[in-house]
Amino acid sequence: MKSVVLQSYNRNIIRAMLGLKVEEVSLPDIRDDELLIKVHAAPVNPSDIAFIQGNYNIVKTLPAIPGFEASGIVIDAGKKSSKYIGSKVSCFVQSDGSGTWAEFVVANVEDIILIKDGMDMDQAACLTVNPFTAYGMFDIAIQYESRAIIQNAAGGQVAAFMRKMAMNNGVEVIDIVRKQASATTLEKEGAKYVLVETEDNFIDRLGELSKELGASVAYDAVGGELSGLMFNALINDSELVVYGGLSGKPIADVNIMDVIFNNKIISGFNLMDWKSEISEDDFLRISNEIQDGFMSGIYNTSIRGISSLEEIVAGLRSYISDMSSGKLLIKP
Ligand SMILES: NC(=O)c1ccc[n+]([C@@H]2O[C@H](COP(=O)([O-])OP(=O)(O)OC[C@H]3O[C@@H](n4cnc5c(N)ncnc54)[C@H](OP(=O)(O)O)[C@@H]3O)[C@@H](O)[C@H]2O)c1
Numbered sequence: 539m540k541s542v543v544l545q546s547y548n549r550n551i552i553r554a555m556l557g558l559k560v561e562e563v564s565l566p567d568i569r570d571d572e573l574l575i576k577v578h579a580a581p582v583n584p585s586d587i588a589f590i591q592g593n594y595n596i597v598k599t600l601p602a603i604p605g606f607e608a609s610g611i612v613i614d615a616g617k618k619s620s621k622y623i624g625s626k627v628s629c630f631v632q633s634d635g636s637g638t639w640a641e642f643v644v645a646n647v648e649d650i651i652l653i654k655d656g657m658d659m660d661q662a663a664c665l666t667v668n669p670f671t672a673y674g675m676f677d678i679a680i681q682y683e684s685r686a687i688i689q690n691a692a693g694g695q696v697a698a699f700m701r702k703m704a705m706n707n708g709v710e711v712i713d714i715v716r717k718q719a720s721a722t723t724l725e726k727e728g729a730k731y732v733l734v735e736t737e738d739n740f741i742d743r744l745g746e747l748s749k750e751l752g753a754s755v756a757y758d759a760v761g762g763e764l765s766g767l768m769f770n771a772l773i774n775d776s777e778l779v780v781y782g783g784l785s786g787k788p789i790a791d792v793n794i795m796d797v798i799f800n801n802k803i804i805s806g807f808n809l810m811d812w813k814s815e816i817s818e819d820d821f822l823r824i825s826n827e828i829q830d831g832f833m834s835g836i837y838n839t840s841i842r843g844i845s846s847l848e849e850i851v852a853g854l855r856s857y858i859s860d861m862s863s864g865k866l867l868i869k870p
Contacts, residue, residue, distance in 0.1 A: 539565050540870060541640035542850050543601045547592030554590040555854045560847045563603070566636050566644045570616035573645050575629055579663035579844075579867040580608035580638035582857050584694075584784060593786070596632050603637030605868070606630060609653065609662035610643070619647045626653040630666040639847065641870040654829045661832050664695070664839040664865055667809060669828045671781065672699030674812040678779055679709060679755045686710035686751035688744070688768050691759040691784055692732070693720035693862030695839050700757065701729065702837060710751045712744065714764070720862045735764060744771045760784045765804075766791025774800040781807040840864030 543561045548554040568574050586604055588594040596606075607630050612622045629645035631637065636644040653662045675696075679687050687704060689697050692713035704711045712731045715721050721732045731747055733740055747753075748771040756768040759782030769778040770793045780789065789804070796802040813821065831837040842864035845853030850868065857866045 539563060539641040540847055541603050541637070542605070542847050542868075544590055544598075544604050545601050547590065547597075547600070549591050549593065551587065551591060551858065554592075555851050558590070558604070558850055558854075560850070563640075565642060568614060568616050568644055570618040571647050572616045573612045573619055573622055573627070573629075573647060573650065574614035575608070575610040575627060575643050575645055575650075576613050577608045577610045577638060577641060577643055577870050578659045579610075579869050580605045580643075581664045581839075581865040581867055582854060583607070583667065583865070584782065584861070585667075587854075587858060598634050598637075602634070603640050603643075605638030605640070605643075606632055607663065607666045608638035608643055609659045609665070612650075613642075622647065622650070622652075626657075626659065626662070627651060628653055628662045628665040639850065639868050641847075651825050654826070654833070656833050657829050658832070660841060660867060661839055663867055664841075665828070665832075668696045668839065669699055669832075669837060670813070670824070671807070671809045672696050672703055673824055673828065674809065675757055675779055675781060675807050676700055676703040676707075678777065678807075679704070680707065682754045682777065684709060684752070684754040684776075686712060686748070686753040688712040688714065688748060688753050688756035688771065689759075690714040690735070690757070690764055690768065691782065692724060692729075693717075694759065695865060696759065696781075697757075698840065699837060702831075706836070710753075712747050712751065712753060714744070714768070715862070717862075723862070741767055741771075744768070748772060755779060757781060758789075761789055762787035763790045765789040766793070769793065769802065769804065770796060772796075772802060774802065776802050778802075778804045779807050780804060841867055843867070844869050846870070 627650040629650045754776040756778045758780045761783040762785040
């Protein structure tokens with residue numbers, strides 16, 4: 539099969555991208571509880587960029603096939619899983635021997651979602667990670683009965699799902715972006731409180747808005763000083779949920795007094811941990827709810843364009859130059 543292959547990890551993103559080659563590799567073997575999926579589409583996510591740089595918590599044996607999620611059709615299965623042959627699925631794959639930026643991928647039956655009739659297969663390619671991450675994270679705001687939330691990387695797709703969930707639950711959102719152009723786009727889409735992190739009065743505005751709206755949960759995908767600014771802006775009895783480290787910097791400038799005296803906490807969110815903590819029935823219910831949301835037009839992953847396996851380097855360049863323009867889909 540044809541596949542993108544990573545020859546070596548490189549912290550320099552340009553060198554890491556240029557190290558990606560398209561090669562013919564043998565079809566992976568499948569075990570009893572595994573499925574062979576013909577890939578329809580696979581997105582590029584920030585975790586893929588971190589992976590090829592060797593900066594992610596998954597490190598595969600090289601040469602490796604990148605890509606952690608995809609949609610496709612099951613064309614073969616191990617002995618215990620033959621009932622899935624012919625099914626449309628969305629899959630999440632972190633195993634050493636496989637990856638989704640290829641014509642075929644092997645997934646464990648536990649790591650697939652059956653796709654409902656009527657669900658768009660491009661949207662299904664981006665189903666297993668971001669919508670569930672937003673669902674799991676928004677539940678924290680519900681537990682807090684928070685009247686408002688703060689989030690950074692607000693031009694991204696997780697943040698877009700969070701805005702929809704907040705709107706559906708009557709929760710206000712303070713969105714933080716790093717570029718004025720992203721702020722303009724979000725405002726056109728109806729976002730009410732958008733702040734640009736480089737604006738002169740950013741810290742004051744963030745604090746004022748947070749108090750006025752009653753923000754008790756903040757979601758941080760960036761790290762660095764911005765984490766501390768968001769934490770410090772939250773009202774008392776509140777939580778900063780860290781779920782990404784896009785700046786590559788450690789969390790900084792957290793007000794110690796808030797931690798000690800004002801019941802403000804910092805936590806991490808990891809989709810895999812969240813998934814392992816909920817029952818299969820709950821996961822199925824949430825999956826149905828999310829897929830129904832896609833089919834009724836409530837949810838949508840914004841897609842910037844399609845790339846073939848051969849166009850991977852140009853596609854990645856375009857994605858990292860402006861991540862807020864939506865996901866790049868790789869179609870073999
Ligand atoms: N913990 C988990 O379980 C989990 C699950 C899913 C996703 N995530 C994380 O969630 C984050 C967002 O993912 P996504 O799929 O929503 O991303 P995405 O749609 O690809 O968009 C990324 C967004 O982050 C912004 N950004 C990138 N680097 C930044 C920086 N240094 N400072 C400020 N903003 C920056 C981009 O803005 P520009 O347009 O300005 O580039 C863009 O709006 C990622 O860190 C991802 O790894 C975590």
